[in-house]
Amino acid sequence: MSASNRNFPPAGNAEGIYTFSHPGFSYVAVLPNRAYGAFTPANDPRPSVRRDQHPVAVAEAANPASMTAPTVVAAAGAVIAAVLLLAAALYFGVVAPSAAATEPTRAVPGATYETSTPMAEWQQGTFPHLYQNNEAWGYAPFSGSTVAEAGSAPTSLCIAYVQATGSRAYTPAGFAAYGNDHGLAAGTVDETAAYLAQAAAAFDLAAEPVEADALALRRVLALGSTVIAVMSGSGSSSPTALVIEGVNEDSALSVLNPASPAHTPEAWSFDDMMQNAGVLLALRAA
Numbered sequence: 001m002s003a004s005n006r007n008f009p010p011a012g013n014a015e016g017i018y019t020f021s022h023p024g025f026s027y028v029a030v031l032p033n034r035a036y037g038a039f040t041p042a043n044d045p046r047p048s049v050r051r052d053q054h055p056v057a058v059a060e061a062a063n064p065a066s067m068t069a070p071t072v073v074a075a076a077g078a079v080i081a082a083v084l085l086l087a088a089a090l091y092f093g094v095v096a097p098s099a100a101a102t103e104p105t106r107a108v109p110g111a112t113y114e115t116s117t118p119m120a121e122w123q124q125g126t127f128p129h130l131y132q133n134n135e136a137w138g139y140a141p142f143s144g145s146t147v148a149e150a151g152s153a154p155t156s157l158c159i160a161y162v163q164a165t166g167s168r169a170y171t172p173a174g175f176a177a178y179g180n181d182h183g184l185a186a187g188t189v190d191e192t193a194a195y196l197a198q199a200a201a202a203f204d205l206a207a208e209p210v211e212a213d214a215l216a217l218r219r220v221l222a223l224g225s226t227v228i229a230v231m232s233g234s235g236s237s238s239p240t241a242l243v244i245e246g247v248n249e250d251s252a253l254s255v256l257n258p259a260s261p262a263h264t265p266e267a268w269s270f271d272d273m274m275q276n277a278g279v280l281l282a283l284r285a286a
Contacts, residue, residue: 115261124166127226127245130155131261132172140173143186143238147176153186153195153230154179155258156241157283160226161203163245164285172258175199189239189278192230196241196281210280214270217253217280221246225282229255232278239278244268 116136117128132138132155138148147154154175161167161175179186184195200207210220210227220227227244243256245265252267260266 119168119171122162122166122168125163127159127163127243127256129256129261129264130159130172130258131264132258134172137171137173137176140176141180142176143179143184147172150186150238151176152238152258153192153228153241154199156228156243156256157196157199157203159243159256159258160200160228160283161205163226164205164283170203175203178202186241187238189230189232192239192241193279193281196228196230200281200283201286204286205283206286208282210282212274212277212280214274217244217270217273218247220282223284225284228281228283229273229277230279230281231276244273 116130116134122128132151133148137151138146140147140151142151142154144150151172155172157175158170158172161170178184178199179195182198184191184198186192186195197207210216217227221244229242229244231240231242240257240259243258245254245256248254248265248267250267252269253273255266255268255273256264257266
């Protein structure tokens with residue numbers, strides 16, 4: 001191509017449509033008016049650069065409602081974006097579970113589930129009555145078994161957490177999942193105590209051991225702490241974690257047992273607790 005055929009100055013009209021002409025062909029570009037060249041005179045003698053003679057202009061004049069390719073693409077993009085936004089809204093508003101119910105578990109056919117305090121009634125300063133064998137979390141895995149079978153520790157921790165914070169963000173299954181994710185088991189008293197201490201700290205609870213003494217236990221309860229007692233297991237059974245919520249009117253300990261809803265709260269004497277508890281752990285909001 002010779003030099004005379006290159007860099008032919010583009011011409012535009014008031015609508016911002018620019019035509020470029022070379023010997024034997026021409027084409028149109030939609031560009032801002034200030035981009036290139038000058039406007040094409042209305043009386044320009046070159047048919048190839050006259051907008052009113054260009055095939056694009058003729059077609060638009062014949063069908064003013066026709067959509068150009070960029071317009072079609074833009075419209076299609078808007079429709080796709082709207083569909084994606086609608087799908088996201090439906091997913092996060094309807095399908096996706098809320099933070100308070102992120103650990104649902106499937107039921108076991110034929111199993112009997114105990115009724116815990118409904119989540120709507122969980123609030124700071126009160127102890128919800130939560131039981132391991134509850135259909136909302138009983139089948140969740142924990143310590144090589146399930147919460148229903150071996151989950152007194154995560155269930156007790158959830159009770160203490162709700163009492164201290166009022167949060168409904170986690171169920172016992174959530175506390176069990178933390179233990180599973182960090183390789184924490186609850187097969188022995190020491191393992192259970194280690195799990196409770198580490199998980200409590202992870203969920204913003206301050207945990208400190210309590211001396212196996214009636215006076216020391218009374219003191220931490222009077223200060224508003226919740227005490228979890230890890231009871232020594234008998235034989236091959238796993239240790240049981242109990243929640244001591246306070247002292248009742250008979251000067252006995254009021255105890256919540258996640259494995260025994262029929263006897264919750266239970267009344268324990270200080271002597272019985274001291275003789276059977278392997279570890280006492282006081283919990284409060286950090």
